[in-house]
Amino acid sequence: MNEEIQFVLDSAKESMDAAVAHLERAFVKIRAGKASPAMLSSVLVEYYGSQTPLSQVANINTPDGRTISVQPWEKGMLPEIEKAIMNANLGFNPMNNGDLIIINVPPLTEERRVQLTKQAKAEAEHAKVGVRSARQDANKEIKDLDVSEDLEKNATADVQELTDKYVKKIDDFLSAKEAEIMKV
Known part of the structure; x- marks a missing residue:
């Protein structure tokens, strides 16, 4: 050819x-009812004056199929991360317990x-x-x-x-x- x-x-x-x-x-x-760290991949956090992907300022885990936990590397970032998750309009309601942010993924x-x-x-x-x-x-x-x-x-x-x-x-x-x- x-x-x-x-x-x-x-x-x-x-x-x-x-x-x-x-x-x-x-x-x-596109979530299918099971919690996944990828669900938060579009979240950007205000970090020292610039928009930074959440995965670069925190550790994101799924302890079980219905929960996502976000543990920031700096405790002072908790309110910023919480605000960013709310602003991302993903339909999640993050809970801040002082150490990490917990997101319960509701069943579809x-x-x-x-x-x-x-x-x-x-x-x-x-x-x-x-x-x-x-x-x-x-x-x-x-x-x-x-x-x-x-x-x-x-x-x-x-x-x-x-x-x-x-x-x-x-x-x-x-x-x-x-x-x-x-x-x-």
Whole structure:
């Protein structure tokens, strides 16, 4: 196969991998009833004048399936961390006991499960759009190359095959996440 075409295919594959990786990160943030330190990954804390990720100013643990504990490295950070968790609008109510912050993760209601499923579907659709966009870019690049019609046809077929593979991967991730969310 032509080197230029292989390069286009490789860059399309990289873009599609990036879309799937983004979906995986988004799915980690969608909680499925079980406590996880990743639920607090989007929380930023005011630390000496700059916004710092919570994981860089505190130790985050899950002592059990329904509790997250946040132990700051500096006790003076407790009120700041508590405020940051409240401001992150994650639906958590942190409790400060003087040593650490405890967050009880409430069990999901049926209504909330449906909301989370919709959110997961939206994230999966965003990932599919990213994959299709990579396909479109690759097909355009292939068209712009100076190659024979047969090579161009084969290359676009390869791009479509790659696209189908990644869309199926996204669908598989989505169905696994939906099952995880809906499991009581």
